[in-house]
Amino acid sequence: xxxxTIKLLAPAKINLALAVKNKRADGMHxxxxxxxxxxxxxxxxxxxxxxxxxxxCGELSGEKNLAYQAAVLFLDKYQSLNPLNSKVGMxxxxxxxxxxxxxxxxxxxxxxxxxxxLNVLFAKxxxxxxxxxxxxxxxxxxxxxxxxxxxxxxxxGSELTELPSAPEMxxxxxxxERGVDTAAAYRTFDEIGVCSNLCFNTWQRLLVKKDVxxxxxxxxxxxxxxxxxxxxxxxxxKNILKEKGCQGVLMSGSGSAVxxxxxxxxxxxxxxxxxxxxxxxxxxxVRTIAGNSDNYF
Numbered sequence: 001x002x003x004x005t006i007k008l009l010a011p012a013k014i015n016l017a018l019a020v021k022n023k024r025a026d027g028m029h030x031x032x033x034x035x036x037x038x039x040x041x042x043x044x045x046x047x048x049x050x051x052x053x054x055x056x057c058g059e060l061s062g063e064k065n066l067a068y069q070a071a072v073l074f075l076d077k078y079q080s081l082n083p084l085n086s087k088v089g090m091x092x093x094x095x096x097x098x099x100x101x102x103x104x105x106x107x108x109x110x111x112x113x114x115x116x117x118l119n120v121l122f123a124k125x126x127x128x129x130x131x132x133x134x135x136x137x138x139x140x141x142x143x144x145x146x147x148x149x150x151x152x153x154x155x156x157g158s159e160l161t162e163l164p165s166a167p168e169m170x171x172x173x174x175x176x177e178r179g180v181d182t183a184a185a186y187r188t189f190d191e192i193g194v195c196s197n198l199c200f201n202t203w204q205r206l207l208v209k210k211d212v213x214x215x216x217x218x219x220x221x222x223x224x225x226x227x228x229x230x231x232x233x234x235x236x237x238k239n240i241l242k243e244k245g246c247q248g249v250l251m252s253g254s255g256s257a258v259x260x261x262x263x264x265x266x267x268x269x270x271x272x273x274x275x276x277x278x279x280x281x282x283x284x285x286v287r288t289i290a291g292n293s294d295n296y297f
Contacts, residue, residue, distance in 0.1 A: 004047060004048045004121070005045065005046065005047040005048070006045070006046050006117045006120055006121055007043070007044065007045045007046075008043075008044045008046075008113040008116060008117055009041040009042070009043060009044070009113075010041060010042040010043075010044050010098075010106070010109040010110045010112070010113040010145070011037040011038060011039065011040065011041050011109060011145070011148060011289060012037070012038050012040040012041070012098045012104040012105065012106060012109065012173075012286075013035050013036060013037050013038065013104060013105045013109070013141065013144065013145070013148075013252075013253075014035075014036050014038055014103075014104070014171070014173070014250075014252040014253075014259050015033050015034060015035060015036070015103070015221065015250075015252050015253050016034040016035075016036050016166070016203075016215065016218075016219060016250070017032075017033060017034045017198050017203065017218065017219060017220045017221070018031060018032075018033040018034075018220070018221045018222060018223060018253065019031060019032045019033070019195075019196040019197050019198045019220065019222050020186075020189060020193060020195055020196065020222040020223065021195055021196070021197060022195055023190060028156050029156070029186055029189075030154070030155060030156070031153070031154065031155075031156070031157060031222075032152070032153070032154050032197060032198040032200075033152070033153045033154075033157060033198070034150070034151075034152060034153075034163070034198070034203055035141070035144045035150070035151045035152075035153050035157075035160075036149075036150050036166050036288055037145070037148035037149060037288070037289050037290075037291070038171060038173070038259075038286040038287065038288055038289060039286045039287045039288075039289050040097060040098055040104070040173065040284050040286050041097055041098070042094055042095060042096050042097055042098050042106055042109065042110055042113075043094070043095040043097070044067070044092070044093070044094055044095075044110060044113040044114065044117065045091075045092070045093040046071075046090055046091075046092050046114055046117040046118065046121065047090060047091045047093075048088060048089075048090050048121055049089050049090060049091055050087065050088070050089060051087065051089040052089045053068060053071050053072060053075075053089050053090055053092070054089070054090070054091045054092065055067055055068040055071075055092040055094070056091070056092065056093045056094065057092075057093075057094040057096060057110075058096060060094075060096070060100070060107075065092075065094075065107070065110070066107045066108060066110060066111035066138050066139050066142065067092050067094060067107075067110040067111050067113070067114045068092065069111065069137075069138045070111035070112070070114045070115050070134065070135070070138050070142070071090060071092060071114050071118065073115075073134045073137055073138060074114070074115055074118045074119075074134060075088060075118075077126070077130075077134060078118075078122060078125060078126075081125070082125070090118075092114060094110055099175050099179070099257065099282065100179060101179020101180055101181060101182075101255075101256065102175050102179060102180075102252070102253075102255070102256055102257035103180065103251065103252040103253025103254050103255045103256065103257050104173070104252055104253065104257055105139075105141040105144075105145070105253065107139065108138075108139040108140070108141035108142040108144075108145060109141075109142075109145045111135070111138050111139055111142045111145075112135055112142050112143075112144075112145030112146050113145070115131050115134060115135060115142075115146065116131070116146065116296040119131060119296055119297065120295065120296060124296075124297060126297070127297055128146060128147070128293065128297040131146055131297065132146060132158075132160075135158070136158045140156040140157040140158050141153075141157055141158075142158075143158045143160060144157070144158075144160060146293065146296070146297075147162075147291045147292075147293040148289070148290075148291040148292060148293075149162070149165055149289075149290050149291025149292075150162075150163045150164065150165050150166045150207060150288075150290075150291070151163055151291075152200055152203070161200075163203065163204060163207055164204060164207040164208045165207070165290050165291075166207055166210075166215070166288050167207075167210035167211075167212055167215075167288070168287060168288055169212055169215075169261055169262075169287065169288045170261075170262040170263075170264060170265055170268060170285070170286075170287055171259050171260060171261060171262060171268075171285070171286050171287065171288070172241070172246070172259065172260045172262055172268045172271055172272070172283060172284070172285055172286075173252075173257055173258070173259045173283070173284045173286055174237045174241070174257065174258050174259075174260075174275055174280055174282065174283050175256055175257040175258075175282040175283075176231060176233035176234060176237060176256050176280060176282070177233075177282070178231045178233065178256060179231075179255075179256050180227050180230055180231055180234075180254050180255035180256045181230075182253075182254045184230060185223050185226045185227055185230065185254035185255065186223075186226070186254070188226035188227075188229055188230060189222065189223055189225070189226040191226075192225060192226065192229065193222055193223070193225055193226055194222070194225075195222070196220075196222055198220070202218070203218070206218060212247055212248075212261055213247050213248075215248065215261070216246070216247035216248020216249075216261045217248065218248075219248045219249070219250040219261075220250070221250050221251050221252075221253075223251070223253070223254050223255065224250075224251050224255075226254075227251055227254065227255035227256060230255075231255060231256045233256075233280075234251055234255055234256050234258060236278070237258045237275070237280060238250075238251070238258055240271070240274060240275060240278060240280075241258065241260035241271065242260075244260075244267070244270070244271045244274055245263070245267065246260030246261055246262060246271070247260075247261040247262070247263065248260070248261040249261075262285075265285055268285045269285070272285075
């Protein structure tokens with residue numbers, strides 16, 4: 001092992017587009033999506049120690065946390081290939097900034113950060129593709145965060161293809177007090193939603209041109225209709241962002257967070273004042289960020 005402790009930032013993601021294609025025989029849904037990392041982060045510290053795996057994350061502490069599950073998967077695979085004389089454990093500490101049940105995939109990002117941290121701590125025993133296989137076992141979005149940036153996802157979201165980097169964009173993210181349970185969103189979609197598709201080539205061309213307004217016009221999310229029914233405040237937030245001149249507005253993932261493409265940060269500050277006046281207090285000004293996989297694989 002190269003060292004005993006490592007700290008990482010785990011970014012949130014938005015979906016610039018998300019189309020639900022169909023429901024599979026296993027009960028999961030096939031989708032197509034454009035993932036994009038943004039500058040809202042959880043802070044992760046992984047410290048190796050003898051004994052058990054411990055995960056500190058406030059109310060989300062313990063074995064149900066995806067970061068804990070990622071650690072178990074990594075150690076099981078490592079020890080199957082490199083039997084150790086003593087049981088290796090670790091202490092994972094997560095400082096949460098990414099809100100829960102928001103469609104921003106904070107839990108998946110935390111799990112990916114743990115996998116990357118452990119790969120460094122154990123002197124990089126696994127390739128990117130081997131870590132992807134582990135990531136796919138602990139959340140549909142986890143594999144995306146191993147590299148981040150701008151990627152096309154299909155299947156359940158874990159089959160990835162790199163895309164041209166999105167332009168640097170200023171965004172506002174807004175979350176109502178209530179979150180959306182992902183399973184409930186898909187159940188509601190099955191009742192009232194309409195299946196659809198995205199076009200890879202169209203999005204590839206849009207991203208190459210770096211035209212923020214054109215990207216804003218193509219934002220799309222099949223799950224909005226379901227989320228509006230579950231949490232009507234989502235639609236109210238969308239309307240406020242549109243009225244205040246965002247270049248594009250969309251709910252991220254299964255919700256309940258909504259993002260708007262800004263002309264600049266000053267516009268975002270003015271929109272926050274309007275949101276607070278309307279009772280929406282959970283707001284973040286962020287930027288799109290490029291992928292960062294250096295030194296992890």
